[in-house]
Amino acid sequence: MATKGTVNGSSKRVMRIAGVSGGVFDRFRAMEDLAKDPTIDVLFGDWISEISMTFRGNERASRQPDAEQVAFEMSFVAMLKPAIENIAKNKQKVAVNAGSCDPEALAKIVQQLVKDYDTDLKVSWVTGDDVTEQFKDMLKNGDKFPSLPSDTTIDQWGVEPLCAQAYLGGVGIAEALRRGADIVICGRVADAAPVVGAAMWYHNWGRGDFTQLAYALVAGHLLECSSYVTGGYYTGFKKELVLTNNFTNCGFPIGEIEADGQFVITKEETAGGIVNVQTVTAQLLYEIQGPLYYNSDVTARFDQIKLVQEAPNRVRVTGVVGSPPPPTTKIGVTAKGGWQAEVHFFLTGLDIVEKAELIKIQTLESMGDYRKEFQTLSFNVTGSVPMNPKNQASATVDLRIFAQSRNADLMSAGTHKGVAPDTPSFGKWCIENCLQGYPGGTPAMDLRQSIGKPFFEYWVALFPQDKINHELHTFDGETISIPAPTNTKVYPRQQESYDTPSPLPPNTWGDTIRAPLGHIVHGRSGDKSSDCNLGLFVRNADEWDWLRSLLSVGKLRELLEEEDKGKKIDRFEIPALFAVHFLLRDHLDRGANSSSTYDILGKNVCEYIRCKLVDIPKVFYDRGTI
Structure with a gap:
């Protein structure tokens, strides 16, 4: 000790x-x-x-x-x-x-x-x-502050920066x-x-x-x-x-x-x-x-x-x-995004796809030209119904209608608070079709979710350290300036990224078993703004060549299937830890503050990938699952 x-x-x-x-x-x-x-x-x-x-x-x-x-x-x-x-x-x-x-x-x-x-x-x-003043001065002087996840310049953001923190x-x-x-x-x-x-x-x-x-x-x-x-x-x-x-x-x-x-x-x-x-x-x-x-x-x-x-x-x-x-550090820039709300419907049994499509078409028809007022409007089904389900709960999925708008009135957050049958609003349009809706039509009855709540947009970029007024304020009343570092190094904006050198063929390890990747592979994922990182690693040294050979960028896209956004994916390896790391650039719909998805922090990306089926060498699988 x-x-x-x-x-x-x-x-x-x-x-x-x-x-x-x-x-x-x-x-x-x-x-x-x-x-x-x-x-x-x-x-x-x-x-x-x-x-x-x-x-x-x-x-x-x-x-x-x-x-x-x-x-x-x-x-x-x-x-x-x-x-x-x-x-x-x-x-x-x-x-x-x-x-x-x-x-x-x-x-x-x-x-x-x-x-x-x-x-x-x-x-x-x-x-x-707090670098708000310096940031706004630089913005006026033409600095573009390209986004770290997407490389988009801030003049394309579409909202007014409110404050910036380094x-x-x-x-x-x-x-x-x-x-x-x-x-x-x-x-x-x-x-x-x-x-x-x-x-x-x-x-x-x-x-x-x-x-x-x-x-x-x-x-x-x-x-x-x-x-x-x-x-x-x-x-x-x-x-x-x-x-x-x-x-x-x-x-x-x-x-x-x-x-x-x-x-x-x-x-x-x-x-x-x-x-x-x-x-x-x-x-x-x-x-x-x-x-x-x-x-x-x-x-x-x-x-x-x-x-x-x-x-x-x-x-x-x-x-x-x-x-x-x-010579730079990261800054986070905050802007008011508007209001967001959601409505849920429960769909049970057969014809889930058709029921969800019926709700979507009816809702959009009710909105008419007002649909142009929404910056985000999504209809997503969560869950699936097994064959011959054993109970009603397992046969039920959730349809989430999620909206974001800068029009407070349409989100029931302006002059009229709450959802009313005679006032145009997101909540009204979502539920007014219930009586001409799908078989078993059942909305979630807590309409508080359909009332708009403020949300923020968040922009991540780089900022010069020598423009920061870094100060220490001591217990005895002194103020000490903390100078920016003078010994710095400019690094490429794009980090090193590569698929594994000399991958081994799949038959190298003999017979295989079709099973979830996560039965023998650990992992963790998370967010940095709208980037999502994904690290995967095995327990034993002799499994490393299999993992690095299997998990190329192309293979990850295959495993992502419908979740592949088609954006850049970076990859590198940590051989001593038997680990492959991926960075899914701009994968998380603007990040935790304004995301329209459930996985706002990217933590479940790993669990999704780990449940996907791959061919695992039997010699490794027989050692036991995680």
């Missing part, structure tokens, strides 16, 4: 950093429980998502100048309260992004809170992520800790930035220590989604968690980062879950875009990473390669 030392920079010391939150609604017990552990040096957490950025950004941009500043995540305060005394007692540090769009306002609340608990904890905060790095956090802060409140720093900043402070690394910084970046990537690396969202859950009754209280993750950057991923000893090579591989593959992982402080190369199971629930990470950061 690693122990705390007393002098920063000693090569014998290991920093133990615990992830206590992967999102606003993560389990609240983490900070209180981990603050009790005196071997933990730093607690960090992630409270921000692309969805929360748009809501908080709109909240800040739309309020009056004299309005109260509350565009932050107050749930952090609730989590902090029961942990404060132990944080002070054990001399732990805390770094979080819960400040969202008002980090100063949250810091002031926390400063008062630590006084109320009679501690001397010192609270500083970091600003600069992803900051960890240098401001490191400087805050060096100057004596105990708690550092940030806004939109990159998810892994608190780990990078804490490790810089703890090990006294400089901005040019790219190998060490890259390791910290990878550690942050693995830790920032909390229990995603300790058994959550894990494709091996059935045998490794459910059958062992080890899944109701997955431990929060802990990273042990050494002075040379190498680290171990582990977890709380007294909680459930599991940390093994597979859970770490799955999280490593989550929400990445290619072999290079960019950050404001460093660039990490992923395709040479190696994982070793040192002991139960302890995985060592090596092979990370670091290089200078790009």
Whole structure:
């Protein structure tokens, strides 16, 4: 077990950093429980998502100048309260992004809170992520801000930008800790930035220590989604968690980062879950875009990473390669999209396709020319009816009519709130045909879903770091400017992408069995704006040649079938992890904020691909399914 030392920079010391939150609604017990552990040096957490950025950004941009500043995540305060005394007692540090769009306002609340608990904890905060003014100036001067997922220029977006937030790095956090802060409140720093900043402070690394910084970046990537690396969202859950009754209280993750950057991923000893090579591989593959992982402080190369199971629930990470950061960082631009609503019908038994088509034609006929007022209007059936179903529920599917419009009145969100039979509206047009509808016609009776709710559009692009006013505000009243990195490297916009060299023929491994890919292949997928990433990997070294030979870009398109959008798909490999990674560019209908699909976060793309039938070598299948 690693122990705390007393002098920063000693090569014998290991920093133990615990992830206590992967999102606003993560389990609240983490900070209180981990603050009790005196071997933990730093607690960090992630409270921000692309969805929360748009809501908080709109909240800040739309309020009056004299309005109260509350565009932050107050749930952090609730989590902090029961942990404060132990944080002070054990001399732990805390770094979080819960400040969202008002980090100063949250810091002031926390400063008062630590006084109320009679501690001397010192609270500083970091600003600069709000780049709205700089962004709008650059826009006026002709900058096109091409979309990272689609390469489309922002002048084709069709909506008015409201605000822009940049992803900051960890240098401001490191400087805050060096100057004596105990708690550092940030806004939109990159998810892994608190780990990078804490490790810089703890090990006294400089901005040019790219190998060490890259390791910290990878550690942050693995830790920032909390229990995603300790058994959550894990494709091996059935045998490794459910059958062992080890899944109701997955431990929060802990990273042990050494002075040379190498680290171990582990977890709380007294909680459930599991940390093994597979859970770490799955999280490593989550929400990445290619072999290079960019950050404001460093660039990490992923395709040479190696994982070793040192002991139960302890995985060592090596092979990370670091290089200078790009001169740019990512920004997220928020715009008001309009209003969205939906209506559902339940279809049972025979003739599902024809019933759905009848509803669609009748609804469009009712809308008439008003249909031009909808930017999005989709009719999608979810589910299918088996032959000779055993019960009515299994014979029933859901038809979802989903609409987005900038006309509030048509979405029952303008001068007239609610659906009325005598007022033109999306909800009225969807249900007025019920009495001339399909056999068994049954709408969902909760019409609240058919009343428009505001939604936001979100645009992701690159922004020059030297135009960001990155500042640290210390507990004792100083404001310290954090300069942009000077040692940077310009990388190609398109990352390396390739099908496997020298694929082996399918008969190499003898007889095969037609079965779902996921019976022997683990995986994980997720979103970055409208991009969807998909990582797939096998358990055994001798299965690697089969996986890499099977999963070409062409084969993935074949498996996607009707889900193939016809857009660019990138591919690379991590041989030491037996993993193939795909990036499905612009696959997710504008991303989580405005998507018209159920899978707004891209997490189910992997599960869809894993259920598709492929020819699996019998020698591998006979080892047992996942």
